[in-house]
Amino acid sequence: MPSSLSAYGLLAFAIVFEVAGSSMLQRSEQFTRFIPAVATIACFAASLFFLSQALKAIPLGVAYAIWGGVGIILTTLVSVFVFRFTVDLAAIIGIALIVAGVVVINVFSNSVAHS
Known part of the structure; x- marks a missing residue:
């Protein structure tokens, strides 16, 4: 099981690949451009892989x-x-509310394993 710090590092990789995949999705023009479409799939697969590894130490809802x-x-x-x-x-405002929710979960919730 990864340490809490390395689990958050894996989660960071998952986020980076998810954002890259979303960006490539825009570039793929509804999967009509081959290379951006393949890059989209690869980035999302990598994102889910790193997320799954982070879940070994971070609760699903929090991650x-x-x-x-x-x-x-x-x-x-x-x-x-x-x-x-x-x-x-x-x-x-909507994005700020989402961020506020993430902060509340991480600061006040007992679901988060603080090390």
């Missing part, structure tokens, strides 16, 4: 909350800075 929360922030940043999408106030 998924962090994976989803950080993933949505990074994916939004990629969308804004790489793909030039705009984000309105409602989207920013």
Whole structure:
């Protein structure tokens, strides 16, 4: 079983690959471009592999909350800075609420194994 620190490192890799996969999904143009489509599948597979390894030391709900929360922030940043999408106030508030939920889980929940 990985240590808590290395489990969070594995979770970070899972997040990076998930964001890369989402970005490549945009580039694949609905899976009509071969190389971006293959890269999408490879990135999502790697993401799920690293997430599964992180789950050896991090509870599922906590890991998924962090994976989803950080993933949505990074994916939004990629969308804004790489793909030039705009984000309105409602989207920013929604993302902030998701981040707040992740913070509450990690700081106040007994479900999190603090080392």
